Amino acid sequence: MSMVSEAVRWQDQKLSLLDQRLLPHKQAYSAIETLDDAIENIKRLSVRGAPAIGIAAAYALCVSARQYAGEADFDRRLDIDFERLIAARPTAVNLRWAATKVREAAINANPGDALAKMIEEAETIHADDRAACRRIGEAGLSVLAELTPRADGALGLITHCNAGALAVSELGTATAPMYLAHAEGQKLHVYADETRPLLQGARLTAWELDQAGIPVTLLCDNAAASLLASGEVQAAIVGTDRVAANGDVANKIGTFPLAMACQHFGIPFFVACPSSTFDGHSATGADIPIEHRSAEEVIGSVGASVDVYNPAFDITPATMVTAFLTDRGVLRPPFADSLNLLRE
Numbered sequence: 001m002s003m004v005s006e007a008v009r010w011q012d013q014k015l016s017l018l019d020q021r022l023l024p025h026k027q028a029y030s031a032i033e034t035l036d037d038a039i040e041n042i043k044r045l046s047v048r049g050a051p052a053i054g055i056a057a058a059y060a061l062c063v064s065a066r067q068y069a070g071e072a073d074f075d076r077r078l079d080i081d082f083e084r085l086i087a088a089r090p091t092a093v094n095l096r097w098a099a100t101k102v103r104e105a106a107i108n109a110n111p112g113d114a115l116a117k118m119i120e121e122a123e124t125i126h127a128d129d130r131a132a133c134r135r136i137g138e139a140g141l142s143v144l145a146e147l148t149p150r151a152d153g154a155l156g157l158i159t160h161c162n163a164g165a166l167a168v169s170e171l172g173t174a175t176a177p178m179y180l181a182h183a184e185g186q187k188l189h190v191y192a193d194e195t196r197p198l199l200q201g202a203r204l205t206a207w208e209l210d211q212a213g214i215p216v217t218l219l220c221d222n223a224a225a226s227l228l229a230s231g232e233v234q235a236a237i238v239g240t241d242r243v244a245a246n247g248d249v250a251n252k253i254g255t256f257p258l259a260m261a262c263q264h265f266g267i268p269f270f271v272a273c274p275s276s277t278f279d280g281h282s283a284t285g286a287d288i289p290i291e292h293r294s295a296e297e298v299i300g301s302v303g304a305s306v307d308v309y310n311p312a313f314d315i316t317p318a319t320m321v322t323a324f325l326t327d328r329g330v331l332r333p334p335f336a337d338s339l340n341l342l343r344e
């Protein structure tokens with residue numbers, strides 16, 4: 001099972017976030033005392049990964065609301081906090097989902113109870129997320145059982161970015177089937193795309209799987225198609241920041257080319273996520289806002305003064321997804337129908 005520190009820590013009603021920018025070299029937590037602290041840490045990816053951002057945001061609203069609990073302008077200030085918080089990262093729908101649930105808990109409470117109800121809701125979101133990861137892992141185990149391992153007995157799996165324990169809680173999403181299969185004694189070999197430009201695959205996924213004793217090989221993103229051509233990989237499992245109603249998937253930039261390569265070689269492409277990542281308000285991937293980040297992240301030490309194209313996410317068409325591994329089981333095509341049933 002995962003051996004890494006938890007991304008979001010809520011202890012004695014205090015919020016702290018593992019600064020993932022420092023990993024794997026240093027494990028340090030930042031105390032979150034204001035909404036500005038939270039927004040800054042979300043924007044600079046100290047906390048990242050759609051579900052972890054949602055959990056952090058849920059607690060951050062509570063931390064901020066504590067400063068004006070019981071005051072006459074509570075609702076107005078909570079609305080302002082809410083709008084500022086959900087603008088911090090636009091693609092991960094879990095951010096809006098979790099913040100909305102915490103705000104609604106306040107709206108539905110007696111004024112004197114609002115803060116307590118918000119905290120209760122944030123803690124529920126956190127606890128539910130842990131349980132969801134385990135169920136995603138169990139859904140993943142059932143699809144892995146259908147695959148034929150390589151001649152060496154190992155199942156080769158490729159993943160992109162980090163949809164692991166650091167992006168969620170405990171088992172992660174894409175990594176949950178890996179942790180459970182490994183615990184059951186299934187021989188695995190995971191290939192982790194390094195994930196340019198911020199190297200979440202190299203710094204986080206490869207590190208967390210290695211810590212758990214799961215054999216892992218790191219590769220440059222542009223080596224993925226050659227790896228698939230070699231026959232060493234039986235399936236891809238990735239996470240997602242938002243799934244549209246038709247099954248189009250937003251995930252870390254580079255996911256779409258991986259899915260295209262999988263389709264070319266007939267390799268199953270699985271997307272693992274909790275129900276909170278399905279967004280019925282986005283009809284297709286074209287409706288999902290894609291975050292663009294600074295030129296500095298790409299050009300960094302090179303320092304050339306040219307324009308930079310740096311979208312943080314891309315859209316993988318639903319037609320390239322074999323199945324969704326969710327906390328409510330395995331969802332197969334046609335996704336417009338299976339996702340509709342899930343929402344109902």
Ligand code: MRU
Nearest residue numbers: 048049050163167173239240252
């Ligand atoms: O920019 P990041 O590091 O927040 O991007 C994270 C991803 O793309 C993950 O794959 C996604 O959020 C799913 S995490 C379970």
